[in-house]
Amino acid sequence: MNLNNSRLREKSIVLIGFMGVGKTTIGEMVAKKLYRDFIDIDQEIEKEYNMATSEIFQNIGEKAFREKEKNVISAFSKQSLKIISVGGGAFLQEEIRKVCLEHCIVIYLDLSWESWKERISLIIDSRPVLQGRSIEEIEELFYSRKPIYSLHNSKVETDNLEACEVADYIVDSLKLAWDLHEPQ
Numbered sequence: 001m002n003l004n005n006s007r008l009r010e011k012s013i014v015l016i017g018f019m020g021v022g023k024t025t026i027g028e029m030v031a032k033k034l035y036r037d038f039i040d041i042d043q044e045i046e047k048e049y050n051m052a053t054s055e056i057f058q059n060i061g062e063k064a065f066r067e068k069e070k071n072v073i074s075a076f077s078k079q080s081l082k083i084i085s086v087g088g089g090a091f092l093q094e095e096i097r098k099v100c101l102e103h104c105i106v107i108y109l110d111l112s113w114e115s116w117k118e119r120i121s122l123i124i125d126s127r128p129v130l131q132g133r134s135i136e137e138i139e140e141l142f143y144s145r146k147p148i149y150s151l152h153n154s155k156v157e158t159d160n161l162e163a164c165e166v167a168d169y170i171v172d173s174l175k176l177a178w179d180l181h182e183p184q
C-alpha cells in the first residue's frame with residue numbers, strides 16, 4: 001500500500017470498484033472490525049430521496065443522482081475515521097476522484113469478468129445501469145470502467161475470496177500500514 005501522509009490512521013477509507021464487487025458488504029464488515037462508522041453513499045442518497053436507487057434513476061434521473069452523489073461524497077470524504085462505500089459510477093466524476101484521493105485512503109476492489117458474471121443474478125434487479133443492457137454491453141461497460149478505478153492507493157484482487165476474507169485482508173493491510181507509518 002503506497003501511502004505517504006501524516007495522520008494516516010485518521011483518514012477515512014473509501015472502497016471503489018464496479019457494481020457488485022462487494023463494496024457495501026465488505027465496507028460494513030471492515031467498519032465493524034475497526035469500530036468505525038460505515039457510510040454507504042447509495043444508502044445515504046436513498047435516505048435523502050426516500051426512494052431506492054432504481055426509483056431515483058427512474059423518477060428523478062441519473063443526472064440528478066450523479067450531482068447528489070458528488071455532493072454527498074465530497075462531504076463525507078472530508079470527515080475522518082469513516083469507512084465509505086461509494087457507488088460503482090462515482091469515480092466517473094473527476095471531482096469525486098480528486099476529493100477522495102486527496103482526503104482518504106482509496107481501496108479498489110477488483111474482480112475478474114468471469115467471476116463477476118456469476119454474481120450478476122444477485123444484483124441485476126437493483127442496478128438500473130444494468131437494466132435493458134445485453135451481456136455483451138455489460139461486459140463492454142465493465143471494461144470501460146477499469147481506467148477510472150486505476151486511480152487508487154491500494155488494490156485487492158477479490159476473485160475466489162469470501163466477503164469476510166476480503167474484509168480481513170483489508171483490516172490487516174491497514175493495520176500494517178498504520179503501524180509502519182506511525183508506530184504507536
Ligand SMILES: Nc1ncnc2c1ncn2[C@@H]1O[C@H](COP(=O)(O)OP(=O)(O)O)[C@@H](O)[C@H]1O
Nearest residue numbers: 018019020021022023024025026122161162163
Ligand atoms: N466476496 C464475495 N463473494 C461472493 N459474493 C459476494 C462477495 N462480496 C459481495 N458479494 C455479494 O454480491 C452482491 C453485491 O454486493 P454489494 O456489497 O452490494 O456490492 P457493491 O456495493 O460493490 O455493488 C451481494 O449479494 C453480496 O452478498
Ligand SMILES: O=C(O)C1=C[C@@H](OP(=O)(O)O)[C@@H](O)[C@H](O)C1
Nearest residue numbers: 018019020087088089127128129
Ligand atoms: O456503477 C454505477 O453506475 C452504479 C452503481 C451503484 O452502486 P454499487 O456499485 O454499490 O452497486 C449505484 O451507485 C448506482 O446503481 C449506479
Ligand SMILES: [Mg+2]
Nearest residue numbers: 023024042085
Ligand atoms: Mg454498493
